Structures are given as C-alpha cells and as structure tokens.
Amino acid sequence: MNEISPTAEPARSRRTRYSLEFKQRLVQASFAPGASIARLAREHGLNANQLFNWRYQYRKGQLGPVSPSPLLLPVDIIDAMAAPASTSPTPQTASRLELTLAKGRLSIHGRPDPETLRLVLQVLTA
Incomplete structure (x- = not known):
C-alpha cells in the first residue's frame, strides 16, 4: 500500500521560480530602445507573455519601486x-x-x- 506520510516533502512544482532581481533586470532590459521582447524572452528561456506580464507588474509597482525609464x-x-x-x-x-x-x-x-x-x-x- 502506497501511503504518503505527513512528514514527506510535497512534490516539487515544475514551475521555475525567478528572483525579483532577475525579473527587474529583464524588465529594464526590455525597455531599452530597440529591444525585442520576443528575443529577450527566448534568450532567457521564457515565454514572451511572461515578460509582458512582468512589465505590466513592474509598471504597477508590483515588482518593487519603479525606477525612471525612458x-x-x-x-x-x-x-x-x-x-x-x-x-x-x-x-x-x-x-x-x-x-x-x-x-x-x-x-x-x-x-x-x-x-x-x-x-x-x-x-x-x-
């Protein structure tokens, strides 16, 4: 019988957790003149929609203080x-x-x- 004991660790999520600093750096890079969001996302193994979502969160102040950008x-x-x-x-x-x-x-x-x-x-x- 396969029972999971209460002390067993839960199965790891398949989602990658990105640090706040990583998100902020990538969002700042996406604001650079001539930056391609699709290319930037692809270079970092992300879906472009994820980067668009981080940009949205950044503008709303949900990724820390918003620094001046062009x-x-x-x-x-x-x-x-x-x-x-x-x-x-x-x-x-x-x-x-x-x-x-x-x-x-x-x-x-x-x-x-x-x-x-x-x-x-x-x-x-x-």
Whole structure:
C-alpha cells in the first residue's frame, strides 16, 4: 500500500521560480530602445507573455519601486508650412512642443528643464 506520510516533502512544482532581481533586470532590459521582447524572452528561456506580464507588474509597482525609464509617447510631426500662421513672428531658434494626452494638453515654449518635463509627462500619462 502506497501511503504518503505527513512528514514527506510535497512534490516539487515544475514551475521555475525567478528572483525579483532577475525579473527587474529583464524588465529594464526590455525597455531599452530597440529591444525585442520576443528575443529577450527566448534568450532567457521564457515565454514572451511572461515578460509582458512582468512589465505590466513592474509598471504597477508590483515588482518593487519603479525606477525612471525612458517615457515613450506617440508623436505626430506637423509640417511647419501646414501649421497655422502665428500672429507674431518667432525667431528661428525658438522651440515649441505641444502634446495632447488623455489627461490634458501640454504646450512648452523654449527649452524646459528635463527633470520637470519628465515629472509632468509622468503625471499626464499615469
């Protein structure tokens, strides 16, 4: 008769347990410009869906504190000739940036402080 005694160790799970550090490193690597999630997952013996799930958890703060990563937004480039004429002439060196996001519109004239711009974009895209 095959009985399992209460002191016997349970059968090992076939699932691989990955450390939090490993998940964080792989997610950070997936945010690099030009990174392929499928290739990265394949190189580490993962299913790409697992890496997408870790990225989702990371963004929600479930894999520890979220460190700043490049913020990528869709961009529409408008031809200067097609843009409406301004009432006041602007020097050629002036820069202007307009973003229309779900939570609001951001218009920047001149050269903003990069840290301030990053914080504003994080709030508007969160």
